[in-house]
Structures are given as C-alpha cells and as structure tokens.
Amino acid sequence: MTRRDDLAVPRQRRRLGPHYDNDAFGQFSESIARTLGTARFLVWQSFIIIVWIAYNVVVPDSWQFDPWGRGLVLLTLVLSLQASYAAPLILLAQNRQEARDRAQSDVDRRVAERTQADTEFLAREIASVRVSLTDMVTTQDLRDHLDVEDLSEKIERLTMAMDSLVARLERLEDRSAT
Numbered sequence: 462m463t464r465r466d467d468l469a470v471p472r473q474r475r476r477l478g479p480h481y482d483n484d485a486f487g488q489f490s491e492s493i494a495r496t497l498g499t500a501r502f503l504v505w506q507s508f509i510i511i512v513w514i515a516y517n518v519v520v521p522d523s524w525q526f527d528p529w530g531r532g533l534v535l536l537t538l539v540l541s542l543q544a545s546y547a548a549p550l551i552l553l554a555q556n557r558q559e560a561r562d563r564a565q566s567d568v569d570r571r572v573a574e575r576t577q578a579d580t581e582f583l584a585r586e587i588a589s590v591r592v593s594l595t596d597m598v599t600t601q602d603l604r605d606h607l608d609v610e611d612l613s614e615k616i617e618r619l620t621m622a623m624d625s626l627v628a629r630l631e632r633l634e635d636r637s638a639t
Contacts, residue, residue: 494554513527
C-alpha cells in the first residue's frame, strides 16, 4: 500500500489505456488550430505542394519518390492525414473557446444583474431623498410663518427695556455708593 500526499482527495479507480491531461491536450489543439488558420500556413503548404509536384514531375523516374504516373499517391495520403487530424483538433479548439465564451457570458450576466440591482437601489434612495426634501422647511416658509418685522419690533422693545433697566441699576449703584 502506497502513501498519498493528500488524504483529502479520494482515490480514483485505475483506468486502462492512455492517460493524458485534458487541459494540456486542449491547449495543444488550440495552438494547432491557431497555426492552421493563418495565411502563413496556407502559403507554406501551397509552396511545399508545388515543390513536391514539381520535383516528382521534373526529375528522372529513378529519383522520384511519388511518381506523377501513380497519381501522387503519397501527396494525397499526406494531405488526407493532415485533414483527418486537423478537423478534430480545430473542433476541439472551437469547443474550448465556446466553453470559455459561455463562462464569460455567465459572468457578464451576473455583473449585469448586480448592476441593475444596484441601479434600482440607488433610484429608490434618490426617490426617498426627494420625498424627504419636499417635507423640509425652506427660508421662505420660515419668513412666511414668522413675521420678520414683528420680531424686529419685539427685539427693539426688549433692547429698550434692557437699556432702561441697566440705567436704573447704575443710578441705584450711584446712590448706594454715596
């Protein structure tokens, strides 16, 4: 019985057959798809095919490795092999991109929902502030409620009364001092 480093991870059943890392294989297929989908690849492939055909047509029969008379069977085989591997790799890369796009759209949807909820909350808060402001007393309301001229007269009368009291107190102090 062998020891495992992480006891929190359950044991996996042993599988027969090749083992590979799905993520590493997916990255490999994406790199192949990125390469096959470029103009540079098409130019190089066309150049190699032209050289292949030219070599097998121009050189003597003893030097040809894929004679024109047999219909360039080896070239057809190479191109068929390339296509048979390229198509599934491109599909795998597209599936991975679709999964990434789906995950990103889910994130975008959640962000949009949060933004909408925040916007609705702020709209309700602004509405409540507006309602609160309609109940606030303004300076015009105060002026209308309190007669400013009446208050001024009352303040002047109180000031005069205070002055007369101060004057009386001073006279009483003068009399008591003498």
